[in-house]
Amino acid sequence: MSKIYVIHENSEWTEHLFKRLEELELPYEDWNLVKGTVDLTSVPPEGIFYNRMSASSHTRGNRFAPELTSAVLSWLEHHGRVVINGSRALQLEVSKVLQYLELEKYGIKTPKTIAAVGREEILKAAEAFGSKKFITKHNRAGKGLGVQLFTSVEALQNYIDSDSFEEPVDGITLLQEYIESPESIITRSEFIGGKYFYAVRVDTSEGFELCPADACAIDDLFCPVGEESAKPAKFQIREGFEHPIFEKYERLLAANDIKIAGIEFIQDKEGHIYTYDINTNTNYNSEAEANRGIYGMLEIAKYLGGELKKLEVTV
Numbered sequence: 001m002s003k004i005y006v007i008h009e010n011s012e013w014t015e016h017l018f019k020r021l022e023e024l025e026l027p028y029e030d031w032n033l034v035k036g037t038v039d040l041t042s043v044p045p046e047g048i049f050y051n052r053m054s055a056s057s058h059t060r061g062n063r064f065a066p067e068l069t070s071a072v073l074s075w076l077e078h079h080g081r082v083v084i085n086g087s088r089a090l091q092l093e094v095s096k097v098l099q100y101l102e103l104e105k106y107g108i109k110t111p112k113t114i115a116a117v118g119r120e121e122i123l124k125a126a127e128a129f130g131s132k133k134f135i136t137k138h139n140r141a142g143k144g145l146g147v148q149l150f151t152s153v154e155a156l157q158n159y160i161d162s163d164s165f166e167e168p169v170d171g172i173t174l175l176q177e178y179i180e181s182p183e184s185i186i187t188r189s190e191f192i193g194g195k196y197f198y199a200v201r202v203d204t205s206e207g208f209e210l211c212p213a214d215a216c217a218i219d220d221l222f223c224p225v226g227e228e229s230a231k232p233a234k235f236q237i238r239e240g241f242e243h244p245i246f247e248k249y250e251r252l253l254a255a256n257d258i259k260i261a262g263i264e265f266i267q268d269k270e271g272h273i274y275t276y277d278i279n280t281n282t283n284y285n286s287e288a289e290a291n292r293g294i295y296g297m298l299e300i301a302k303y304l305g306g307e308l309k310k311l312e313v314t315v
Contacts (some may be wrong), residue, residue, distance in 0.1 A: 004047060004304045006030060006052060007033060016284075020297045031049075036068060048311060054066075082311055084281050092280060096137070106248055110275055114175045126153045135148060135175075138169070140168065185201055185264065191262070192260055192296070194254055197299060202234060236288055245265065258278075260278055262278075283300070
């Protein structure tokens with residue numbers, strides 16, 4: 001019998017999906033690729049293969065999970081299997097350089113970005129921003145990994161010379177112009193089946209940790225029992241929100257055979273939009289979804305079930 005195979009390296013981020021697949025009584029199998037082998041002379045099983053490999057796998061001790069996944073995806077695609085978010089999605093997931101070039105290719109504006117390898121080269125690249133604020137980030141990142149805000153080259157020098165400097169896992173540090181939002185928010189747009197699903201308003205006033213997954217959430221330890229904070233939630237679904245840029249996003253996703261993704265953008269005080277992240281291992285915030293009665297993992301499960309049904313009809 002054909003199944004839905006879920007390829008990943010983090011069980012905390014697949015738990016909700018598995019529950020939804022079970023709820024819909026869809027057959028599935030867990031392919032955790034923290035480690036494993038690929039017999040290139042073997043034939044893959046029949047089914048739908050959904051890739052959820054994450055760029056931040058190395059932060060959980062799974063340094064080579066993306067490389068193993070790349071081998072598995074190539075093997076599956078070689079045999080003509082139906083792969084949701086295949087090799088091209090993985091390439092973009094682990095490289096913001098590729099993401100920005102692809103975004104610009106489809107007329108989607110990105111912040112000025114310079115890729116650098118080597119501490120002296122990072123400092124030299126920072127000079128290109130003059131007196132403007134800039135940020136550093138890792139090329140292979142996720143969860144805002146390695147993001148630091150600087151107001152001068154001297155401040156960057158102090159950071160690079162300190163013990164807190166984070167060496168990127170692939171050696172590539174990105175320096176990027178700092179886009180300031182008047183409201184200190186960014187918007188994350190979610191796509192399922194290659195189509196716009198909903199958008200989330202994310203409060204960035206407390207920093208750059210933007211992972212929406214429940215496993216990334218940090219509870220407010222200072223909130224007394226029985227009381228609720230008056231501050232708005234960090235993640236809020238923007239009900240009925242539409243924007244012309246979503247059409248460009250859909251064209252980009254279609255061209256790269258990406259069916260499920262989250263794409264983030266920020267708007268400056270002049271109203272200009274800058275897109276800075278494509279996340280093909282998208283997660284959802286349960287509190288934000290419960291407040292609106294809309295559920296991403298349920299929709300993904302339905303989508304995968306539909307793809308499995310189409311496959312069974314053709315086999």
